[in-house]
Amino acid sequence: MGEMRDQPLCIVNGADLGMSMDGIRNFITAGEQIVALAGFGAGAWQTAPRDQFIGWTHDQRKANLHLIVNNARFLILPWIQSKNFITLLKST
Numbered sequence: 001m002g003e004m005r006d007q008p009l010c011i012v013n014g015a016d017l018g019m020s021m022d023g024i025r026n027f028i029t030a031g032e033q034i035v036a037l038a039g040f041g042a043g044a045w046q047t048a049p050r051d052q053f054i055g056w057t058h059d060q061r062k063a064n065l066h067l068i069v070n071n072a073r074f075l076i077l078p079w080i081q082s083k084n085f086i087t088l089l090k091s092t
Contacts, residue, residue: 035085037075043068 028036043065044050050068051061076085 035077035080037073037077038071039073040069041072043070 026038026040027034028038045065046061056064082088
């Protein structure tokens, strides 16, 4: 699917992806074609590696957790055949 590289990828909010209502649901499109689905939700309350990497204390985590988002779902649709598709998405 080399022609996908010539089209900008666009992330569009979608309401019907079957995720909980508190998550953000997105369609990822290339031109008119939906190529992937992504869902994001609230960050996990306690994740030691993340908190250590950020350098948060317990109180800092309580104060700043609302700034963290969790990638809850990511689906590349089965008809998409493209090498390095994830790299292409991340570069957008």
